[in-house]
Amino acid sequence: MIPNRQMVLEAGNRVAPFVHRTPVLTSRLLNELAGAEVYFKCENLQKMGAFKMRGAINAILQLSEAQKKAGVVTHSSGNFGQALALAAKNLGVNAFIVMPSSAPAVKIEAVKAYGGLVIITEPTLEARERSAVSIVAEKGAVFLHPSNDLNVIVGQGTAALELFQDQPGLEYIMGPVGGGGLIAGTALAAHYLGNNCKVVGGEPKEADDAYRAFKSGKIEYNKSVDTIADGLKTNLGDINFPIIMELVSEIIRVEEEEIISAMKLIWERMKLVIEPSSAVPFAALLKEGKKFKNKKVGIILSGGNVELTNLPF
């Protein structure tokens, strides 16, 4: 099911009071380097440091009052756990965040600081899912998937929606591909608000399930995920995959050193703290420069949650 235009526009209005309207920044130097006119939508400057706040807010706001009273639950060791905790707090809703015991203490503390009710499980997907299911059963809480949920997907697309409002003439829009929520939402925004704007995903070669799925026509899985882009290790889901197949033009894979080099350029030249995952689309643009030659390209800088004491440069 492809959400309609109305759903996309309504999500924009729905999340607006609860998120920052993040700036769109440009750099002449990076334009020269890329040979293109690049507009960076700075979701690293979003509340809690990532676009994930948008999907979390949109999904919670779609719940009934009874559902809101019961709370929401997700399993995530990454940004979505923090996003759901903060979004829920802002809306006066309880958020149960299932996290693996292997999650860094700083991430667990961050979720707690945002008011999330943390449940620690064994570090296996099975244990996490079992724990989430039992919270749904016991508390009546609503399970929200970080990327494979229609309201989350449409919510994530509001970053691109704002970018098209600011820059209607984009010829390409690019985003990273992890679980598929952001790129699917971005593609929906491009479909309804872009002017023949092509959607291109960037993906680490070390976790290229989406690239392979795009070729094979079915969801693929990663055997190993040896990438610095820790937000992009997950695979696509059955709700976002059809949207991606329908509305995304291409997925470009990049090497680890290309990610690090693009990340460093954005830190140095744009003075923005971004996490490695955020650098992947710009790395893809630089890699396939010819394709984007003299084009107007929008890039979603997805987030900025990175350990300052553990930088790859």
Next chain:
Amino acid sequence: MIPNRQMVLEAGNRVAPFVHRTPVLTSRLLNELAGAEVYFKCENLQKMGAFKMRGAINAILQLSEAQKKAGVVTHSSGNFGQALALAAKNLGVNAFIVMPSSAPAVKIEAVKAYGGLVIITEPTLEARERSAVSIVAEKGAVFLHPSNDLNVIVGQGTAALELFQDQPGLEYIMGPVGGGGLIAGTALAAHYLGNNCKVVGGEPKEADDAYRAFKSGKIEYNKSVDTIADGLKTNLGDINFPIIMELVSEIIRVEEEEIISAMKLIWERMKLVIEPSSAVPFAALLKEGKKFKNKKVGIILSGGNVELTNLPF
């Protein structure tokens, strides 16, 4: 001589086509920490990574056609050299930048990359001044001081001018104090555009000439300048000092560890790359929290030109 309201407003219009209108960002977490409502004017996102672009543009645009033809000259090993080079390039003017042989190669290369004509001298102030004087004599170029020039000062104030346009209700505005150009320009903007807005400077204790000058009523000098805030080592000048004496309320001194801690908070929480000098006013706010309790405070984040491989955290 205190520039009048008209000069300040005209500078805003004059520089606008040549600079980024930088975003004003907020962070709920930093507000909670500071106990105040803080609006960060992000001049680290300005062209060439610092507010200095504004003063350079404003000063060059005030020259006659004959002067523009002859070019401009300054001596600077820091941001102003880069700013003048880039501003001059954008306006089709030659810029002679006198730099000490001790300047880091990366800074010399940056000036050259912006089209600056670099002249290397012995690393003494006397040698730099002699070199600048001889370029003025030989080429007829106009000397522009990085901070002690009325057009530069008024130009630097356009960052605050934009901030007051965006946030008219500020009760305090804060900036770092180095050579005095930024804080003097900020004070002028506050005087003409603020609504009884107090101006507070932040200064490293290790280079507290302005704090002492403010007390003694005459320009003071630093014997040593052992501070990480390398943009704030210079002393005030005879043109900006009277403006500062007249229009600045207070100068707050901060320790080195306070600067580093404030810098880290802004990197981590706001996802902004700022240089140590930029963190000084926020460090001052945190230090004297009571004074700013529940106040609306604007802070000029002056720049983001920092070596990523040499961070203090």
